Amino acid sequence: MVRIPLSPAQIEAGRRLGALVRQARGCTEASEIAAGAGISPETLRKIEAGRIPSPGFGTVVGLCDALGLSVDEAVATWRGGVETDRAAG
Numbered sequence: 001m002v003r004i005p006l007s008p009a010q011i012e013a014g015r016r017l018g019a020l021v022r023q024a025r026g027c028t029e030a031s032e033i034a035a036g037a038g039i040s041p042e043t044l045r046k047i048e049a050g051r052i053p054s055p056g057f058g059t060v061v062g063l064c065d066a067l068g069l070s071v072d073e074a075v076a077t078w079r080g081g082v083e084t085d086r087a088a089g
Helices: 008-025 030-039 041-049 057-067 073-078
Strands: none
Touching: 008 041, 008 057, 008 073, 030 041, 030 057, 041 057, 057 073
């Protein structure tokens, strides 16, 4: 089975999601969030950097739980419908 390459829009969506995760993590250690999400710190770093632009649903849910984000917020960010300023919240 051949994997269809991601479109530029999907890659940009992954970057937005990564930025949201990075911002929500703040000063918390990557290892702490990764453990709470059930992923490796390296996977977390790749998501934050946009190098995994389309993480699995379970990974996104785990990250949202570990970061105190709603899945709705993550979806809206991925879709490009939300400009989030978590520092102001």
